[in-house]
Amino acid sequence: MSDHSKLPGRVPGKTRFESELQVRPDDIDMNQHVHASRYFDYVLAARYDQMARCYKMPMEDFIKIGFGWYVRTMHIEYKRPLGMGEWFIVRTWVEEITRDSVKVEFEILKKSNGKLASNGHGIYTMVSLATGRAEEIPVWIADKYSV
Numbered sequence: 724m725s726d727h728s729k730l731p732g733r734v735p736g737k738t739r740f741e742s743e744l745q746v747r748p749d750d751i752d753m754n755q756h757v758h759a760s761r762y763f764d765y766v767l768a769a770r771y772d773q774m775a776r777c778y779k780m781p782m783e784d785f786i787k788i789g790f791g792w793y794v795r796t797m798h799i800e801y802k803r804p805l806g807m808g809e810w811f812i813v814r815t816w817v818e819e820i821t822r823d824s825v826k827v828e829f830e831i832l833k834k835s836n837g838k839l840a841s842n843g844h845g846i847y848t849m850v851s852l853a854t855g856r857a858e859e860i861p862v863w864i865a866d867k868y869s870v
Contacts, residue, residue, distance in 0.1 A: 736870045739816045740777040742769035743834065746809045756804035762841050763797055766829050769813035780867050789852050795824065796846040802839045810834040820865050823857040824848045 744765055752758035775781035785791060805811055812832045819826040830842045851858045 737816045737818065738777075738870045739814050740773045742772045742813045742815075744768065744811055744813060746805050746807055746811070748807060750805075751807050756806055759799070759801065762799050762801070762831060765811075765813050765831060766797075766799075766815070766827075766843075766845060767794075769815055769829070770827065773815060778867055778870070780864070785849075786852065790858060791850050791852050792847045793850050793857075794845060795848045797843070798845070799841055799843040801841050803833070805831075805833065805840050811840060817868050818844065820860065820868065822859055825860070825868065 746757055750757045750761045771782060782792075811834050813829060814832065815827050815829045817825055818828045825847050826844055827847065828842075828844045831840045832838065833840055849858050849860050849864075850856060
């Protein structure tokens with residue numbers, strides 16, 4: 724295993740993928756808009772969908788080979804609220820792949836008008852399910868996610 728901070732030659736193509744979701748009644752808080760914590764759930768749901776549909780390597784494949792992902796950092800900026808029953812788009816892309824982590828940028832857009840509801844990024848560290856410790860991302864996995 725090398726001791727590099729970035730995988731050489733594995734610069735993500737930064738292709739943007741989208742998932743369409745709808746606000747559910749249990750997402751609404753006492754202020755009558757989506758609770759802040761639900762945006763985090765929306766990004767994770769979109770990534771789960773996109774891993775299988777867009778990258779052709781679903782979470783189940785990682786589990787079969789003994790890997791998982793730990794959310795190390797999640798940064799969200801709220802721009803405008805989403806409301807009950809509203810449809811929205813979660814757009815994500817891989818911004819950077821390092822030795823053991825992936826930085827994923829995201830935007831959550833109102834489907835009705837395309838306006839930004841929130842944006843941010845998450846840093847996900849690949850871990851061994853056996854030990855819970857960070858693992859170096861194999862080049863073949865970095866290649867799959869560098870589109």
